[in-house]
Amino acid sequence: DGGITQSPKYLFRKEGQNVTLSCEQNLNHDAMYWYRQDPGQGLRLIYYSQIVNDFQKGDIAEGYSVSREKKESFPLTVTSAQKNPTAFYLCASTWSRYSNQPQHFGDGTRLSIL
Amino acid sequence: AQTVTQSQPEMSVQEAETVTLSCTYDTSENNYYLFWYKQPPSRQMILVIRQEAYKQQNATENRFSVNFQKAAKSFSLKISDSQLGDTAMYFCACYSGAGSYQLTFGKGTKLSVIP
Numbered sequence: 001d002g003g004i005t006q007s008p009k010y011l012f013r014k015e016g017q018n019v020t021l022s023c024e025q026n027l028n029h030d031a032m033y034w035y036r037q038d039p040g041q042g043l044r045l046i047y048y049s050q051i052v053n054d055f056q057k058g059d060i061a062e063g064y065s066v067s068r069e070k071k072e073s074f075p076l077t078v079t080s081a082q083k084n085p086t087a088f089y090l091c092a093s094t095w096s097r098y099s100n101q102p103q104h105f106g107d108g109t110r111l112s113i114l
Numbered sequence: 115a116q117t118v119t120q121s122q123p124e125m126s127v128q129e130a131e132t133v134t135l136s137c138t139y140d141t142s143e144n145n146y147y148l149f150w151y152k153q154p155p156s157r158q159m160i161l162v163i164r165q166e167a168y169k170q171q172n173a174t175e176n177r178f179s180v181n182f183q184k185a186a187k188s189f190s191l192k193i194s195d196s197q198l199g200d201t202a203m204y205f206c207a208c209y210s211g212a213g214s215y216q217l218t219f220g221k222g223t224k225l226s227v228i229p
Contacts, residue, residue, distance in 0.1 A: 040221055042220055098211075105158065
């Protein structure tokens, strides 16, 4: 079955450490997204990518970085510059950023500070 | 910039009853689409229903239907015959088909179905 796989399900970060969240999709979608979810805040866009080797900042990109070396993969790195990284992170994809089709979501990664 | 507002942080409903979740939005675009997503305790985001702004007819999906009032920029979700499995966070979202091409979410409504 096609879908989006996020790993790990739970992740812990030490002070000053960078951590990387994985997102893989086999839906053949061009567009991929990273969202951050905090209690009472809904979903906020961190980064998005329409094609390989191209990505754009969303509303809350500071302290995060991404890469898009393969169509299927869009990993998110939470850097030490992100001072409040504790949150639930969701990866999503759709056919195209310019498509009105609904986004498909992974099961998420919960990141906590040790 | 577009905004989506869900004014009910929490709601509850008795099993088998009907409940309506409210959503208002604001966008400067004429070409936009509206969505309701469900996030159960498992945290997976699941599409519930979708509405094209250019369609006057309200979308329905089994027990789920919307009341789309374009002039009022209102997009409420009605759940009929509520079931225990409907317990979840519900997010309203607006996609702009021009300009930003961005999906904007409301802050969510936590719905509890009581047996």
